[in-house]
Amino acid sequence: MTSATAAATNAIQHTHQQQNEYMKGFHDLLKIPSISTDPAYKAEVERCANWIVDEMKRIGLRNASAIPTSGHPVVYGEWLEAGADKPTILLYAHYDVQPVDPLALWDTPPFEPSVREGRLYARGVCDDKAAVWGILKSVESMMAANGTLPVNIKVFFEGEEESGSPSMEPFIVANKDMLKADLFLICDGGFDPGNPEQIYAVRGIVGIEVTVTGPDHDLHSGMFGGVVQNPLHVVGKIIGSFHDEAGRVQIAGYYDRVKALSASEKANLDALFDPQIEDLKKKAGVSHFWAESLGTLAERGTALPTLDVNGMWGGYQGEGTKTVLPAQASFKATLRLVPDQDPYEIGRLLNQHVQQFASDTISIQTRVSGEGWPCAFLFEGPVVDALNQSYFTTIGKTPKWMRIGGSIPISGMFQRELDAPMSGFGFGAGDNYHSPNEYLILDHFRDSMDTFIHFMYKLAEPGVVS
Amino acid sequence: MTSATAAATNAIQHTHQQQNEYMKGFHDLLKIPSISTDPAYKAEVERCANWIVDEMKRIGLRNASAIPTSGHPVVYGEWLEAGADKPTILLYAHYDVQPVDPLALWDTPPFEPSVREGRLYARGVCDDKAAVWGILKSVESMMAANGTLPVNIKVFFEGEEESGSPSMEPFIVANKDMLKADLFLICDGGFDPGNPEQIYAVRGIVGIEVTVTGPDHDLHSGMFGGVVQNPLHVVGKIIGSFHDEAGRVQIAGYYDRVKALSASEKANLDALFDPQIEDLKKKAGVSHFWAESLGTLAERGTALPTLDVNGMWGGYQGEGTKTVLPAQASFKATLRLVPDQDPYEIGRLLNQHVQQFASDTISIQTRVSGEGWPCAFLFEGPVVDALNQSYFTTIGKTPKWMRIGGSIPISGMFQRELDAPMSGFGFGAGDNYHSPNEYLILDHFRDSMDTFIHFMYKLAEPGVVS
Numbered sequence: 020m021t022s023a024t025a026a027a028t029n030a031i032q033h034t035h036q037q038q039n040e041y042m043k044g045f046h047d048l049l050k051i052p053s054i055s056t057d058p059a060y061k062a063e064v065e066r067c068a069n070w071i072v073d074e075m076k077r078i079g080l081r082n083a084s085a086i087p088t089s090g091h092p093v094v095y096g097e098w099l100e101a102g103a104d105k106p107t108i109l110l111y112a113h114y115d116v117q118p119v120d121p122l123a124l125w126d127t128p129p130f131e132p133s134v135r136e137g138r139l140y141a142r143g144v145c146d147d148k149a150a151v152w153g154i155l156k157s158v159e160s161m162m163a164a165n166g167t168l169p170v171n172i173k174v175f176f177e178g179e180e181e182s183g184s185p186s187m188e189p190f191i192v193a194n195k196d197m198l199k200a201d202l203f204l205i206c207d208g209g210f211d212p213g214n215p216e217q218i219y220a221v222r223g224i225v226g227i228e229v230t231v232t233g234p235d236h237d238l239h240s241g242m243f244g245g246v247v248q249n250p251l252h253v254v255g256k257i258i259g260s261f262h263d264e265a266g267r268v269q270i271a272g273y274y275d276r277v278k279a280l281s282a283s284e285k286a287n288l289d290a291l292f293d294p295q296i297e298d299l300k301k302k303a304g305v306s307h308f309w310a311e312s313l314g315t316l317a318e319r320g321t322a323l324p325t326l327d328v329n330g331m332w333g334g335y336q337g338e339g340t341k342t343v344l345p346a347q348a349s350f351k352a353t354l355r356l357v358p359d360q361d362p363y364e365i366g367r368l369l370n371q372h373v374q375q376f377a378s379d380t381i382s383i384q385t386r387v388s389g390e391g392w393p394c395a396f397l398f399e400g401p402v403v404d405a406l407n408q409s410y411f412t413t414i415g416k417t418p419k420w421m422r423i424g425g426s427i428p429i430s431g432m433f434q435r436e437l438d439a440p441m442s443g444f445g446f447g448a449g450d451n452y453h454s455p456n457e458y459l460i461l462d463h464f465r466d467s468m469d470t471f472i473h474f475m476y477k478l479a480e481p482g483v484v485s
Numbered sequence: 486m487t488s489a490t491a492a493a494t495n496a497i498q499h500t501h502q503q504q505n506e507y508m509k510g511f512h513d514l515l516k517i518p519s520i521s522t523d524p525a526y527k528a529e530v531e532r533c534a535n536w537i538v539d540e541m542k543r544i545g546l547r548n549a550s551a552i553p554t555s556g557h558p559v560v561y562g563e564w565l566e567a568g569a570d571k572p573t574i575l576l577y578a579h580y581d582v583q584p585v586d587p588l589a590l591w592d593t594p595p596f597e598p599s600v601r602e603g604r605l606y607a608r609g610v611c612d613d614k615a616a617v618w619g620i621l622k623s624v625e626s627m628m629a630a631n632g633t634l635p636v637n638i639k640v641f642f643e644g645e646e647e648s649g650s651p652s653m654e655p656f657i658v659a660n661k662d663m664l665k666a667d668l669f670l671i672c673d674g675g676f677d678p679g680n681p682e683q684i685y686a687v688r689g690i691v692g693i694e695v696t697v698t699g700p701d702h703d704l705h706s707g708m709f710g711g712v713v714q715n716p717l718h719v720v721g722k723i724i725g726s727f728h729d730e731a732g733r734v735q736i737a738g739y740y741d742r743v744k745a746l747s748a749s750e751k752a753n754l755d756a757l758f759d760p761q762i763e764d765l766k767k768k769a770g771v772s773h774f775w776a777e778s779l780g781t782l783a784e785r786g787t788a789l790p791t792l793d794v795n796g797m798w799g800g801y802q803g804e805g806t807k808t809v810l811p812a813q814a815s816f817k818a819t820l821r822l823v824p825d826q827d828p829y830e831i832g833r834l835l836n837q838h839v840q841q842f843a844s845d846t847i848s849i850q851t852r853v854s855g856e857g858w859p860c861a862f863l864f865e866g867p868v869v870d871a872l873n874q875s876y877f878t879t880i881g882k883t884p885k886w887m888r889i890g891g892s893i894p895i896s897g898m899f900q901r902e903l904d905a906p907m908s909g910f911g912f913g914a915g916d917n918y919h920s921p922n923e924y925l926i927l928d929h930f931r932d933s934m935d936t937f938i939h940f941m942y943k944l945a946e947p948g949v950v951s
Contacts, residue, residue: 235770255724304701334796
């Protein structure tokens with residue numbers, strides 16, 4: 020047993036011994052309704068931030084404070100006394116929670132934590148107060164058991180994740196020095212010892228809404244058809260121009276910054292996705308998938324950018340026939356972006372593409388919005404090895420390393436503004452995120468903390484974080 | 486003065502002398518609410534038919550009867566005693582009328598005929614009871630003044646024109662012998678001595694509603710975009726495929742049966758349409774017209790077929806973003822057809838075109854309906870000359886001979902089923918067709934009857950109707 024392993028074991032033992040005490044504090048945290056989307060809860064979000072600051076101070080973090088933003092406060096604390104030869108790890112989680120509607124479907128009140136059959140029920144218990152509490156209690160145990168931490172840490176808890184993080188970009192830009200670190204660990208996700216997964220890449224996003232205007236009022240298509248250009252036809256031309264027959268997006272420059280998967284990453288992802296193809300077809304309700312010549316399911320679903328029209332409308336939509344040539348027609352679309360696409364650049368290219376269809380009798384109004392950056396965490400190398408080993412030591416298996424097709428804007432924002440490698444770690448050992456009866460399986464939560472503590476000690480080993 | 490001219494003049498004098506008497510009967514006809522679309526008025530439509538049959542018998546038409554159909558009765562009468570050397574003219578009009586809504590906007594009740602400042606107000610007074618009455622009273626006057634008619638006539642009054650003529654095609658097919666004639670005169674239109682027009686061609690029509698189905702339920706586009714084919718994209722591809730950049734319809738075979746305008750017809754129409762271009766642009770609310778390389782305004786607006794999407798819908802149409810990949814998307818379109826296009830054949834070609842976009846994961850349901858035949862009446866030759874002369878004799882000018890972009894399905898049906906040349910004649914010397922306060926200008930109505938009587942005598946001259 021190395022001394023690092025021994026130190027981890029000591030810290031883990033401490034968490035187990037303190038479990039009852041730690042749970043009391045967790046219940047207190049869960050009782051604070053820190054719902055960030057609802058202005059009625061603004062004071063509760065602030066109370067939660069201050070409660071966490073007090074806890075940070077109690078366990079020995081330095082400079083603990085609730086830092087005001089234009090929205091909800093950021094909770095920050097640090098401990099930088101591990102030594103200059105040790106890496107600095109920024110630990111991100113969020114202390115705000117989703118709304119509770121529909122309240123009637125909760126078996127016990129969402130802000131009165133309740134344990135039933137080994138599960139702790141409360142709003143935010145997985146998402147993401149498990150991470151807030153798991154980080155703080157791991158730090159407390161490491162300190163208590165060993166008198167020090169293996170690495171330098173900066174703890175950054177956001178209060179706006181569930182409301183779109185409107186203040187985060189200016190906050191990060193204004194506090195780059197404070198947030199500087201050798202590794203960012205985004206602690207917002209699940210922990211499932213039965214089927215462990217590490218999500219290491221998410222896509223970015225950008226949206227567009229397009230309104231095509233022709234004549235200044237609706238016309239009779241029997242009278243003006245073939246003489247006046249029909250906005251519905253122009254919308255058809257635009258949407259029809261977005262993909263070639265193979266399914267490849269036809270916007271000039273769209274793929275210029277797309278990084279292809281390496282052979283090893285592709286092989287890993289294919290091995291994970293290919294066995295699910297039939298199940299996914301069933302889930303989607305289709306007999307065949309699309310665009311198969313562009314890549315494997317894993318590539319198309321996670322590593323290639325997409326463009327999907329999400330809605331379109333114009334003219335007469337009722338029963339029977341109305342021979343109208345409408346003044347306007349519209350559609351909206353979202354594009355999922357991958358590293359290293361830039362959502363603002365893609366928004367401009369998209370707008371240019373759409374505007375090509377304007378004419379002397381058709382004007383096109385576009386609104387590009389919702390830009391979110393794509394993001395890729397580490398998925399190979401010594402940090403990944405360290406996390407795999409930590410999992411294996413705790414639960415006897417290593418996680419599947421996955422990319423997903425969806426988006427988590429905050430991580431892309433971090434990656435863009437703060438130049439550090441990133442990884443993810445999840446404490447959310449339960450289910451019903453964003454739904455009634457959100458719960459955490461307490462035994463699995465303990466496993467997540469054990470894994471996290473192992474991971475912290477492994478990150479301290481020379482050469483793991485460069 | 487030829488004997489024919491003298492006979493016409495005698496008949497016309499008779500109508501003028503009998504004007505008060507004729508108006509009494511007209512009022513009685515107008516009092517019958519023969520609304521064909523509303524089943525509540527079925528008995529009134531039948532009462533109107535029987536009333537007209539009595540009137541036909543009174544003025545000496547033979548075989549007058551109300552012939553049952555699967556809908557409302559056809560009123561038929563004939564007089565075939567002009568001699569075997571005289572042509573047989575079928576005179577078509579309709580005795581049913583539009584509904585009266587909104588009733589509150591009528592200044593006097595729609596079925597209580599009211600004369601104010603030389604105008605006769607009543608529902609159907611122009612459309613098309615003016616023609617029913619104008620024909621019957623002209624016949625009565627010609628008989629009374631001259632003891633005979635100049636031509637053989639078959640009078641055919643429809644009772645379903647305002648409700649889409651659902652029984653007419655089977656009726657015509659079943660009664661071809663009875664309806665056989667040397668010339669068909671469709672008497673359903675206006676008479677304006679200030680700006681006389683003769684519409685001699687209308688377009689046909691066919692409609693399609695298309696539903697594109699992909700997955701069996703709505704999907705998350707962040708998860709399945711790029712993997713599952715999006716029905717909105719397929720609708721875009723279909724609509725985008727309908728026209729080339731010049732505006733020409735891209736359905737295979739679409740133009741195969743389209744008859745080009747002759748140089749003289751084109752010159753006549755261009756001379757009528759070109760001076761209106763700026764006014765029409767203003768009316769349409771556009772700065773430029775479309776598809777100008779395909780032909781002149783007259784050609785595109787009346788002599789070329791068109792395809793217009795009238796509505797489309799699918800996915801999310803609300804505020805903001807919803808990242809949905811919908812299970813279905815739809816559109817509907819109408820096509821305006823020209824001689825000699827066949828709406829049933831075009832419907833099949835259209836369906837074939839749309840079905841090309843089906844795939845192993847996209848099914849396309851189409852519903853083709855509303856087939857109406859295009860129709861072209863005579864627009865040059867001795868019948869046209871005879872009508873021009875009749876106008877000139879009465880009002881000192883000749884009508885403009887016009888094609889229109891709209892559709893009158895019944896005339897195309899006649900043309901297809903009954904192989905005879907056709908012309909049109911309008912008695913509707915007023916305005917507010919299909920609207921409250923429909924009215925007939927009585928002096929102009931008298932002019933229309935005078936013109937009609939002249940026309941009948943001219944049609945009797947050798948070589949006019951071949």
